[in-house]
Amino acid sequence: MKTKVLVTGGAGYIGSHVVRQLGEAGYDVVVYDNCSTGSPKAVLHGELIIGDLADTDRLYQVFAKHRFSAVLHFAASLIVPESVAHPLDYYSNNTRNTLNLLRCCHVLDVNQFIFSSTAAVYGEPEENPVTESTPTLPINPYGRSKLMSEWLIQDHSLASRMRYVTLRYFNVGGADPGGRLGQSLRNVTHLIAAACNAALKRQSEVKIFGTDFPTPDGTGIRDYIHVEDLASAHVDALRYLEAGGESQTLNCGYGKGYSVRQVIERVKAISGVDFPVIEAERRPGDPACVTACAEKISQVLGWQPQYNDLDTIVYTTLAWEMQQENLPSVTGNRQKLVLINKERP
Ligand code: UFG
Numbered sequence: 001m002k003t004k005v006l007v008t009g010g011a012g013y014i015g016s017h018v019v020r021q022l023g024e025a026g027y028d029v030v031v032y033d034n035c036s037t038g039s040p041k042a043v044l045h046g047e048l049i050i051g052d053l054a055d056t057d058r059l060y061q062v063f064a065k066h067r068f069s070a071v072l073h074f075a076a077s078l079i080v081p082e083s084v085a086h087p088l089d090y091y092s093n094n095t096r097n098t099l100n101l102l103r104c105c106h107v108l109d110v111n112q113f114i115f116s117s118t119a120a121v122y123g124e125p126e127e128n129p130v131t132e133s134t135p136t137l138p139i140n141p142y143g144r145s146k147l148m149s150e151w152l153i154q155d156h157s158l159a160s161r162m163r164y165v166t167l168r169y170f171n172v173g174g175a176d177p178g179g180r181l182g183q184s185l186r187n188v189t190h191l192i193a194a195a196c197n198a199a200l201k202r203q204s205e206v207k208i209f210g211t212d213f214p215t216p217d218g219t220g221i222r223d224y225i226h227v228e229d230l231a232s233a234h235v236d237a238l239r240y241l242e243a244g245g246e247s248q249t250l251n252c253g254y255g256k257g258y259s260v261r262q263v264i265e266r267v268k269a270i271s272g273v274d275f276p277v278i279e280a281e282r283r284p285g286d287p288a289c290v291t292a293c294a295e296k297i298s299q300v301l302g303w304q305p306q307y308n309d310l311d312t313i314v315y316t317t318l319a320w321e322m323q324q325e326n327l328p329s330v331t332g333n334r335q336k337l338v339l340i341n342k343e344r345p
Contacts, residue, residue, distance in 0.1 A: 002028035004066055005238070006110075008053060008101065009074030010046075011038030013183040014116065014172060017231040018072060020044045020181060025235050030066055032059070033075060042181055053097035056104075063104040070112035070238055073101055076146070079189075080120070080285070083142035094145035095152070102156050112241040113153060113164040114234055119223075119253070119290050121147045121168060128257070129223075129293040132168070132249050139285050150249065163247045165237035165301075170223040170253030170292050172230055174313040175320035182320030183227075192224070195264050196318050199271035200325075206275060208260050210282030213289070219260035221289040223253035226307035226316070236301040248300055253292025254308050263310070270314045 005022065009015040010031030015038065022029050023045025031043050034052040051058045053075055076094045077083065083090040098115075105113060120143035121136045138144045153164050173192045175182030185193040186202070198206045211218040233252050240248075258266075268274055297303050307313070 002026060003069050003242070004028040004030065005070045005072060006030050006032060006062070006066070006068045007072045007074065008032050009038065009076065009116075011035055011040060011042050011048065012074060013038075014169075014227060014230060015072075015074035016042035016044070016181050017176060017227050018074070018234045019046065020176070021228075021231045021235050022046075022238075027238075030062070030068070032062060044180060053100050054092070056100050059100060059104055060107070063108040063110070067108070068110050070114065070241065071101060071105060071110055072114040072234060072238070073098065074116045076116065078118075078142060080140050080142045083140055083145065087141035090141045090145040091148070094142075095148045098149040098152055102152060105162060106156065106160060109161075111160070111162045112238070113157075113162055114237050114241070115149065115153055115164060115166045117146050117150055117166050117168045117249075118143065119168055119170045119251070119292065121150065122290065124287040125290060128289050129255055129291040130251065131293040132251055132296055154247070157247050163241055163245070165241060165245075165247070166249040167230075167233060167237065167252045167297075168249065168292075169230060170225050170251070170290070172227050173224055173317055174226040174228065174307065175316040176228060177307070177312075177316050179320065179323055182317070182324070184324065185317070185321050191222070191260060191263055192267070192314060192317055195267035195275075196271070196314070196321060198275035199267055199273040199318065200321065201273075201275075204276065205278050206264055207278050207280040208264070209280055209286060211279045212282075215259060215288055217259050217261050220286055221257035221259050221291065223255065223257050223291040224263070224310055224313055225253050226305070226309075226313050229305040229307050232306070233297060233301065233303050236303050240301050245300070248296075250297040250300060251292040251294055252297060253294050254305060255292055255294040256308075257289060257291040258310055263314075266310055266314050267318075270311060271318055
């Protein structure tokens, strides 16, 4: 019989890539998602239950019916400025809902848990790359809501038979190279999305938030990871727990940083569109540099990234978006994509 797992947030960007890989790996998947930001169309395997983690009765019924062997918990709010404006929503949707889920795991004896955490728990690290033992000092409610969830998971595991893998994601981008899944970039503000939206002429320019950071070119440095590699880390984590592995908290990045200028340069080169770039003030709360020490995840899980390349992240992001918009797009190969629609208004 197939192993049955629950994936919360499995209709979202990262969750849907994981669900696809779990299906291909032979797992029986049940997705629980309120579809507030995710889409039923993105669930390519298993059963989708549209429900909210705040609805504890419903959640309990789902657990009682299915008897999961593991839970992968993605469902969360993740926009940093929104978390500053509406912190209670973030503590409800992220922290309290993780507690709801853990209670069901406890009552129904589900003892393997994989959690989506974030590099935001490190705040503004004094040293890079950050290791898993770098102090966690989040600087916004989003990061704190996730760190509190980490603590709930750790404390519950110490008091029970539950084992967990918490993955701290760095800057996730890209799309399924097979063109089945991706993230809609409309209304998304992260750097690769902003630059791709400018290349697609949906916005007039890209702003560089801060050019006076203590970095070689003065702009912020981040560790960009392809969503397919992040997804495979979850499948590896599940196999690790199934093999009896002990609880772990692991960074999930490549260990290599790119500056804002470097990312913009690659988006221009790959899209073939020379969009305007404006130098602007720093965004409040942006650290200069956050890159992962990625040794532990490879050692513990045997994780081997397949798409460790900024150009592939940019290329698959653009290719997905153009496919969604039915734009005549791709010429060239995986490394070079030229937008035929350069002159679109
Ligand atoms: N940036 C720009 N212009 C833009 C957008 C971003 O210059 O239009 C800069 C930022 O100032 C920063 C870098 O690009 O220096 C990356 O910014 P992103 O918004 O792409 O990503 P963040 O590093 O701020 O945050 C992301 C996620 C968070 C997560 C964090 C973990 O959005 O949810 O990674 O590292 F917590």
